[in-house]
Amino acid sequence: MAQAKKIALYMLIVFVLYTIIKTPARAADLVQVGFEGISDAAKSVGEFMTELVN
Template sequence: MAVNSKKIAVYVLAVFVLYVIITDPEKAGDYVTVGFEGISDAAAAIGDFMTWIANGGDS
């Protein structure tokens, strides 16, 4: 039975995330905030791009 390397990577990542949350919850909250800001900015950029495409690609 070979252990799937993807499963190992997921377990290691989960342990790391739990370690960060337990040892420094304030910094973990900052990381989550930064992540959601990045996702929000990416969604806004995709929306702007789609609007630009819908308008015929004019500048």
């Protein structure tokens, strides 16, 4: 099972590198969308916690 996880991780790394090399603009867009999603989630949690305190 550990061997399968290691192979899957290597495949994921190769795919990410291929995507960055082949289409860097698209890769940058995907990273930006990811960070925007994380930012929105953090803001929502902050608002939720603020409402709980009030």
